[in-house]
Amino acid sequence: GQQVMQIPQYQHVQEGEDFTTYCNSSTTLSNIQWYKQRPGGHPVFLIQLVKSGEVKKQKRLTFQFGEAKKNSSLHITATQTTDVGTYFCAGPGSSGSARQLTFGSGTQLTVLP
Amino acid sequence: NAGVTQTPKFRVLKTGQSMTLLCAQDMNHEYMYWYRQDPGMGLRLIHYSVGEGTTAKGEVPDGYNVSRLKKQNFLLGLESAAPSQTSVYFCASSSTGANVLTFGAGSRLTVL
Numbered sequence: 001g002q003q004v005m006q007i008p009q010y011q012h013v014q015e016g017e018d019f020t021t022y023c024n025s026s027t028t029l030s031n032i033q034w035y036k037q038r039p040g041g042h043p044v045f046l047i048q049l050v051k052s053g054e055v056k057k058q059k060r061l062t063f064q065f066g067e068a069k070k071n072s073s074l075h076i077t078a079t080q081t082t083d084v085g086t087y088f089c090a091g092p093g094s095s096g097s098a099r100q101l102t103f104g105s106g107t108q109l110t111v112l113p
Numbered sequence: 114n115a116g117v118t119q120t121p122k123f124r125v126l127k128t129g130q131s132m133t134l135l136c137a138q139d140m141n142h143e144y145m146y147w148y149r150q151d152p153g154m155g156l157r158l159i160h161y162s163v164g165e166g167t168t169a170k171g172e173v174p175d176g177y178n179v180s181r182l183k184k185q186n187f188l189l190g191l192e193s194a195a196p197s198q199t200s201v202y203f204c205a206s207s208s209t210g211a212n213v214l215t216f217g218a219g220s221r222l223t224v225l
Contacts, residue, residue: 042217043214100171105154
């Protein structure tokens with residue numbers, strides 16, 4: 001079945017440093033989504049990328065979708081303590097319903113003040 | 114709008130006991146999902162529903178049953194709980210348009 005791999009699993013940064021998490025799929029994706037989960041909270045949708053090579057920005061967050069639509073990245077510039085949490089990528093399933101999302105294992109970001 | 118509401122938030126069970134987790138959404142979403150989250154393993158889909166009266170298996174369905182008798186509710190049942198089912202369970206829903214998931218706050222289940 002489809003696998004979505006995410007690295008790194010953990011990342012500690014000093015406040016003000018940049019952060020990047022990478023997502024790789026074993027299959028081509030029609031789209032990819034990113035979610036953020038604060039400690040003790042639930043996943044919250046951040047963004048969806050659909051087009052090959054697409055780049056989207058949300059303030060300090062930059063999301064990219066690879067040309068082959070098999071990988072994606074989330075980059076945070078000048079991290080703040082409010083960025084703490086776990087970031088997940090998710091892609092539609094390759095079997096069964098396309099409504100099924102397969103989530104990566106997540107990257108847990110810690111920002112040290 | 115409450116969004117997606119899960120009850121209970123916490124539950125402790127003994128091995129072999131049964132229980133039901135309730136998920137309710139007030140957004141008129143067609144699709145509903147149950148995920149479990151374990152450390153280092155992300156979110157894994159247990160079962161999902163594409164509409165009232167329908168259910169389908171996800172990635173890890175064994176040991177769980179679901180029902181969607183009403184559009185707004187999606188129930189997750191454990192008939193005979195096992196310690197391996199200790200986890201945080203998240204319900205989510207999405208509309209017929211963009212497949213963007215709205216999650217509930219989660220239900221933490223411990224099976225002793």
